[in-house]
Amino acid sequence: MLHWSIIPKNSILDSLKLNSANANPSEVLASLKKVENIKQLHEQLRASDNPPLIFPVSAGVYSGSLKSDSLSAFDQLIFLYRNLCDRRAEAGAIYSYAIHKALNGDMDKALLMFNEALAINIALKNNEGMIKNYQNLARVYAFKGSYSEAIRTSDALVDISTRARNNTSLANAYMSLARSWTSQNNFQEAESIVLKKALPLLYYKLNDKLGAIKCYDQLALIYQSQKRFSEAKWFNIQSNLLARKINHPASIVNSLINLAHVKMAIGDWQLALEDIKEAEQLAVKNQYKFHLIEIKKDLNELYGKLGDLNAANLALSQFSALKQDLLLPTNINTNQTIDF
DSSP, rough: OOOOOOSSSSOOOHHHHHHHHTTHHHHHHHHHHHHHHHHHHHHHHHHHHHOSSSSGGGGGGTTTTOOGGGGGGGHHHHHHHHTTTTTHHHHHHHHHHHHHHHTTTOHHHHHHHHHHHHHHHHHTTTTHHHHHHHHHHHHHHHHHHHHHHHHHHHHHHHHHHHTTHHHHHHHHHHHHHHHHHHTTTTTHHHHHIIIIIIIIIIIIIIIOOOHHHHHHHHHHHHHHHHHHHHHHHHHHHHHHHHHHHEEEEEEEEHHHEEEEHHHHTTTOOHHHHHHHHHHHHHHHHHHHHHHHHHHHHHHHHHHHHTHHHHHHHHHHHHHHHHHHHHTTTGOOOOOOOOOO
16 A cells, blocks of 8 residues: 655745754754654554555555545445454554554544554454554654653553563563653653663563664663763663674664763763764765764864864855755655744
8 A cells, every 4th residue: 555645835845944044053953853753753654554455446546546535445444344344454444544644644633543443452352453553652642742641552552562472562662661751851760661671671582682772772861861971871882882793883873973972961072073973984884864964063063162163164064965955855755844
């Protein structure tokens, strides 16, 4: 099935280009991070979907492409399964329709439909369906900033994952809780969940090294948010060491940037510059555009602090060029509104 977007002419692209002219690099980067968060959510939603393979003939399919009148296709399919008393298939169609709504920016409707599918799966005692519903409910609630609801659904995901003995979804639930608690500044709860539950499960039982790296990154964020810089630095180093061990360039770059940010926070400008320059080399080599724009912002600040104004201005110029490249329509596919 195709996931299609309906993007108005006055879209996020126009908003970003219009408002970024007078914004400082930190404001621009914060807004671009919102765009990246939307893209990440879309990727997670698409990956979790299991769309119906067959749509009603009247749904508006022409030459293999879904047309605008095919928006009623899901409704027709849901009606069909309901009349056939195939509740599992009905829940699946509603779930897929919810993903379609979320991908097109209607998060409130998506939440209603995820909950509708969840109710059916609970009645059917369909553990797999419940896990998928809770996962996406937690994602969308967190994206909307409804952290109390994200925590509630993540707690439910912990319960069902434990009963179903699904350690992968259990680890995801723990990390979802940690992120939500961190966003709520409940650092003690977030720290406890990662250290005592998520990290041991991912590192030892699942042997998921990328998952362990995410744990280290989350712990570093938790400590840095509390200005506990020694602990933040230590976990960033652990993240970096493990990323190098498994040869994962994106994680190496991310850990170097985070490590540099800790050093910048305590005024170690030269040491931070060394980390950022290494991150820059890897980001250029692997064409990590978003990492590069963050690196250029940091280089502008670091060279400014070190008194090298020519290098600072060059980094700012490169930052501006990368920003425009990142805002090309091919790089953004969403109708969410982002403000500077």
